[in-house]
Amino acid sequence: MVELFKYKFQLGCLAILLPLLVAVVIIYPTTEPLILADLLFDGGMALCCLYLMFNIEELKESREIYRILLAASTMMFVANFWDFADELTNVLDSKDIIEDILKAAGFLLFLFGCSQWVKFHKKQCELMSRLAETDPLTGVLNRRALTMRADSLLSGPVPENTIVSVIIFDIDHFKQVNDSFGHQVGDIVLVEIATAVKSVIRKNDYLARLGGEEFVLFLYDTDLHGVKQVAEKIRNCIEQLTISHDGNEITCSVSLGLATSCNPIPGVLEELIGQADNALYEAKSNGRNCWRVADECHNPQEVQI
Numbered sequence: 001m002v003e004l005f006k007y008k009f010q011l012g013c014l015a016i017l018l019p020l021l022v023a024v025v026i027i028y029p030t031t032e033p034l035i036l037a038d039l040l041f042d043g044g045m046a047l048c049c050l051y052l053m054f055n056i057e058e059l060k061e062s063r064e065i066y067r068i069l070l071a072a073s074t075m076m077f078v079a080n081f082w083d084f085a086d087e088l089t090n091v092l093d094s095k096d097i098i099e100d101i102l103k104a105a106g107f108l109l110f111l112f113g114c115s116q117w118v119k120f121h122k123k124q125c126e127l128m129s130r131l132a133e134t135d136p137l138t139g140v141l142n143r144r145a146l147t148m149r150a151d152s153l154l155s156g157p158v159p160e161n162t163i164v165s166v167i168i169f170d171i172d173h174f175k176q177v178n179d180s181f182g183h184q185v186g187d188i189v190l191v192e193i194a195t196a197v198k199s200v201i202r203k204n205d206y207l208a209r210l211g212g213e214e215f216v217l218f219l220y221d222t223d224l225h226g227v228k229q230v231a232e233k234i235r236n237c238i239e240q241l242t243i244s245h246d247g248n249e250i251t252c253s254v255s256l257g258l259a260t261s262c263n264p265i266p267g268v269l270e271e272l273i274g275q276a277d278n279a280l281y282e283a284k285s286n287g288r289n290c291w292r293v294a295d296e297c298h299n300p301q302e303v304q305i
């Protein structure tokens, strides 16, 4: 009901101003063109400001940015409408200076409000793209964002002989952590593990959470020797990690599957994830807390760095 009233009120305001503008054109056909143009301009500006005022009002957000824009559009509306009424009734001159000051102040405030709005909008866009790209629990990338990043990297010029690799790792017996300490502690463990892994990889390696307790790491320009070193670093750092919570000391281990490709084209990531997943399965069946390489799955070797 309130909404309807407001909508009607808005229409009502427009309905008053529009006929006034029409009246100007009809009643003053002999008016000098410049004065007529001035009248139309002031009336048009008053209408635009009124429209802006109501649109900001309808947002119902009491952010500073909207308050500034609302104040600016109100000032400009009052000044323009006043000017318009002044010219129309020929009361002229007396208050011109006040109208002009109000108009100028409103316009300056409006410009300031617009610049603030651009900054606010930029921040909102950044926040939204961060939310769309990251896993809310651990803050690492989600699978979709990882695929997009890898594909865009590989669709550009890639130097010859570039080798790309993938590591998938999964926390061992994570169900036991949840069952023993609760789901919330399980979440803390996931965050700690993601943080620990981030601390041992390069800045340009992409870490993402595939879901549950499974993570994937995309390594650009990393050959088999390199990916084995990274896998061992991760395995070792998680093995050393102790998470303290409510007097409990929680330790974990991870199993890892590795895959490498010397054909770095868009789409290769999905292929590598599939291969690394098979290798991860091998690592799990071979006692966990170890890594296996996709091509070597049928002839698994012990960790040797």
Ligand SMILES: Nc1nc2c(ncn2[C@@H]2O[C@H](COP(=O)(O)OP(=O)(O)OP(=O)(O)O)[C@@H](O)[C@H]2O)c(=O)[nH]1
Pocket: 137, 170, 171, 172, 173, 174, 175, 176, 178, 182, 183, 184, 185, 186, 187, 190, 211, 212, 213, 284, 288
């Ligand atoms: N706390 C928490 N637990 C999760 C989340 N996602 C999945 N899980 C749990 O992770 C556990 C995964 O269990 P399983 O798939 O049996 O794997 P596991 O116990 O780690 O055993 P292995 O992988 O074979 O070593 C389940 O208990 C899930 O409920 C999450 O976001 N937070």
